[in-house]
Amino acid sequence: MDELMSETAQWAQLQDLLVHHEDVQDFLQELARLSASSLSVRGTTYCGITLQRSRDHQFTVASSDREALQMDEIQYAFGDGPCLHAIRIQDEVHVGNAASDSRWPEYMEHIRDYGIRSMYSVPLKLGGHAKAAMNLYAKDPDVFDEDFRRVARTYAAEASHALLLAVRVSQHAATVEDLQAVLASRTDIDLAVGIIMGQNRCTQQEAFDTLRRASNGRNLKVRVLAAEMVARLNGEPAQTHFTAG
Structure with a gap:
């Protein structure tokens, strides 16, 4: 035809x-x-x-x-x-x-x-x-x-x-976005733990326990509180160092 x-x-x-x-x-x-x-x-x-x-x-x-x-x-x-x-x-x-x-x-x-x-x-x-x-x-x-x-x-x-x-x-794009969100949260938490370790001269586990107690006390998720801490220190949100393929 x-x-x-x-x-x-x-x-x-x-x-x-x-x-x-x-x-x-x-x-x-x-x-x-x-x-x-x-x-x-x-x-x-x-x-x-x-x-x-x-x-x-x-x-x-x-x-x-x-x-x-x-x-x-x-x-x-x-x-x-x-x-x-x-x-x-x-x-x-x-x-x-x-x-x-x-x-x-x-x-x-x-x-x-x-x-x-x-x-x-x-x-x-x-x-x-x-x-x-x-x-x-x-x-x-x-x-x-x-x-x-x-x-x-x-x-x-x-x-x-x-x-x-x-x-x-x-579906792949959604998976990549989820991965990016997880990695970004992990970056904030790691940086916040490092900040607490430097301020309190404590171990990594002690710093994470401190962060967790603070999140419970303020009724905030750990990642949210961590992001706030990093943003206050940096003046901007933390950047993840990875490339999504």
Whole structure:
């Protein structure tokens, strides 16, 4: 299908999203917009990304526009529809024309009122307990034909890989931040202990016990009291001497 981008171009664009959006929520929002624009070859395609944490708890984590969000939320209200069914069976669900499709009749009636005719939902493979799907909507019937669905399946698979990588990068960043906080606290405590040792001419253990008693007496955590002591002496917070890789 000439109008749709090649698999190489798809992955290149998804990689570009990963580089420029370290935050998973920002990445998802841009992924929804990129998916909608990349797959809008026969008129406007709307894209929503649904995350399901349990059978009764699903929500749209990103959408290309308000139309996609509305279509998703109507589906959640009825508790069934193409997207939720796709997540349930872990397979794609295609609606060629909502005006004549007899599945999910109440949902279809509401969708028709919004002018939506074509729908296509494809699961995103995340692993673990969480499940997700990419939901595509269009106002004309029969927009998502077999050629379109073949490309969209490939695109969704690449998006799944990119999303997994984005989550792992985000988790790694959080781990690094936690490590930095721990090391910064350790630096403050060590410096405070050194200050007390110098002032009282005592051992390291005696200095730490003094610091701990003072923290209990002031109802402050040891690291907070230590940071205050170091800041008073230096006039600024202590600096840790390490590089996070």
